[in-house]
Structures are given as C-alpha cells and as structure tokens.
Amino acid sequence: MKHNTHIYLAIKGIEFLYEGLSNLHYAKSKKKAASTTISKRRREGKILQRMLMNYRDVISEASWAPDDILNDKSQYHTFKLFTERDFPHSSSFAKEIHKNSYYRASGGGGLPYKVDHLARVISDMDKLRRYNDRCSMKQIMYQYLMISHYVVDAHVPMHCDLRDDPPSANDTKKPRNGKYYSDSLHGHIEQLWEDAVNPIAIKEGIIEAKRKDDDCPPNELSKQIRFNVTNNAHCDEIKPYLVSNDGLMNYMIDLCIQTKERALLLFPINDPTNWNQQLFPEMTREIFAQIISNLISVWIWMWGE
Numbered sequence: 001m002k003h004n005t006h007i008y009l010a011i012k013g014i015e016f017l018y019e020g021l022s023n024l025h026y027a028k029s030k031k032k033a034a035s036t037t038i039s040k041r042r043r044e045g046k047i048l049q050r051m052l053m054n055y056r057d058v059i060s061e062a063s064w065a066p067d068d069i070l071n072d073k074s075q076y077h078t079f080k081l082f083t084e085r086d087f088p089h090s091s092s093f094a095k096e097i098h099k100n101s102y103y104r105a106s107g108g109g110g111l112p113y114k115v116d117h118l119a120r121v122i123s124d125m126d127k128l129r130r131y132n133d134r135c136s137m138k139q140i141m142y143q144y145l146m147i148s149h150y151v152v153d154a155h156v157p158m159h160c161d162l163r164d165d166p167p168s169a170n171d172t173k174k175p176r177n178g179k180y181y182s183d184s185l186h187g188h189i190e191q192l193w194e195d196a197v198n199p200i201a202i203k204e205g206i207i208e209a210k211r212k213d214d215d216c217p218p219n220e221l222s223k224q225i226r227f228n229v230t231n232n233a234h235c236d237e238i239k240p241y242l243v244s245n246d247g248l249m250n251y252m253i254d255l256c257i258q259t260k261e262r263a264l265l266l267f268p269i270n271d272p273t274n275w276n277q278q279l280f281p282e283m284t285r286e287i288f289a290q291i292i293s294n295l296i297s298v299w300i301w302m303w304g305e
C-alpha cells in the first residue's frame with residue numbers, strides 16, 4: 001500500500017475501535033464473543049482510542065516508517081506463497097509448508113513472524129512502563145501505529161503471492177512451472193487504491209492536499225474505500241477477532257493464506273497479467289473492511305490483559 005492509504009487506514013482503525021468491538025468474534029470458534037467480553041473490551045478500546053488520538057500528529061510518520069525509515073520491505077512486508085494450483089509439481093521449492101498446501105519459497109518474506117514478534121515487544125514495553133517507567137506512552141503509541149503498516153500489508157494480494165516476483169534469469173530458487181504476472185501490476189493496483197483514498201482522506205481532513213492533483217473529486221472506486229463510523233451498515237462490515245495469547249502468529253499466517261486465495265481470484269492462474277477488473281471493486285471493499293477489523297484485532301491483542 002502507498003503512504004496515504006496507510007495513513008487513512010490507521011485513522012479508520014482508530015475511528016472504528018469502539019464501535020467495531022461491538023461486533024467482536026472469537027478467532028478460534030468464529031462465534032460472536034460473549035456480551036460481558038464485548039463490554040469489557042469496548043471499555044478498554046475506548047481508552048486506547050483516546051490514547052491513539054492523542055498521538056495523531058505522528059500517524060503519518062509511524063504508519064509509513066517501515067517502508068521509509070526501517071526499510072525492511074523484502075524481509076517483513078510480504079509472505080510470498082505458492083500452491084500446486086499455480087505451480088504444479090513444484091513443492092521442492094518450498095522452504096516452509098503451511099496448512100499442507102501453501103508453500104513459501106526462499107526469500108519469501110516473514111510478515112506473520114514480524115507481526116507476532118513486534119506485538120510481543122510492544123506489550124512488553126507496556127509492562128516495563130508500569131514496572132519502572134522505562135518506556136513512555138508516547139513511544140508505545142508510536143509502535144502501535146507502526147505495527148499497523150505490517151498488518152495492512154498482509155491484506156495486499158500481491159504481498160502474499162509468489163507470482164508477483166518473477167525470477168531473474170539465473171534464479172534457481174523459484175519454481176518455473178507456472179505463470180508470474182507483470183511486475184508493473186503491483187504498483188498499478190496500489191496506485192488505484194491511493195487515487196481512490198486521496199479525495200476522501202482530504203475531504204475528511206485526514207491528509208492535507210499538497211499537490212495540484214490532490215484536489216480531484218472522488219472516483220468510482222472511492223465509494224468502496226469509504227467507511228464512516230456513524231453509518232450502521234459500515235459498522236456492520238467491521239468484524240474484529242479476539243485472538244488468544246499464543247495464537248497471533250497462526251492468526252497472521254491464516255490471514256496471509258486468505259490473502260493468497262484472493263490473489264488467485266484477482267490474478268487468474270492461466271493468465272495472471274490479465275487481472276480480474278470486474279471483481280476488483282467488490283474485493284477492494286472486502287479488503288479494506290478486513291484491514292480495519294484486523295488493526296483493531298491486533299491492537300486489542302496487545303492492549304488487553
């Protein structure tokens with residue numbers, strides 16, 4: 001995702017923190033959480049929402065820092081999977097196998113591991129703050145906003161799809177028994193999202209107009225990325241999950257698998273560069289709603305007891 005999309009989504013995660021938690025579900029059973037759990041988490045969520053809003057001025061930097069300052073894109077922003085469907089008889093290229101049929105090739109990024117580890121570090125920072133004032137709330141909230149970057153990236157179909165990375169001529173670590181898609185598609189699709197987000201984010205005061213082009217009216221896709229917390233139907237689309245203390249890594253791996261499945265729909269196996277533009281608007285809505293939901297899921301995993 002591009003910069004303004006990251007800012008926009010972090011803000012939406014904060015905006016929906018309280019209302020979104022009324023639709024909290026258990027990650028394991030997929031059932032709606034008990035009403036006492038929901039009330040407790042909403043109370044906690046309201047405090048976190050207020051806290052994050054206090055540090056609103058760092059959202060732009062923190063949500064973008066992994067791409068800009070840390071620059072750990074190839075290591076931790078992706079989880080490049082392939083399957084027997086897109087690369088038949090290629091399991092020997094698998095470095096890891098997930099759920100029996102999702103392979104990760106060498107150099108395919110460790111996004112779920114990063115989120116799990118970083119989330120643990122952040123909750124430890126909060127424990128240290130309470131014990132000996134070692135970390136400030138300002139530092140901790142910065143990290144909450146920074147982890148949003150990795151969570152958002154896990155929902156981008158190209159980030160969980162090996163077909164986005166065609167092998168160079170002498171690369172022997174990637175399967176060839178299948179089709180990769182054009183390397184310009186990744187940037188193109190992220191730009192479509194950015195162009196849809198910009199007019200809405202400017203109108204809502206989330207980002208400031210800086211360029212001549214920033215003043216353009218919402219486009220066709222803009223309605224798919226628009227989420228308003230005072231709109232009941234929009235609130236119903238947000239569905240965060242309560243993940244167990246030891247369940248975050250698997251939750252993130254499952255999410256990347258789901259993203260890979262979306263990639264298989266968006267970039268058809270037989271002709272992936274001829275991507276599915278009919279499906280794209282509907283899929284955009286689904287992806288953005290899931291991102292807002294999962295920002296809340298990961299934040300409350302760190303924030304709650």
Ligand SMILES: [Zn+2]
Pocket residue numbers: 001066067073077149153
């Ligand atoms: Zn990134």
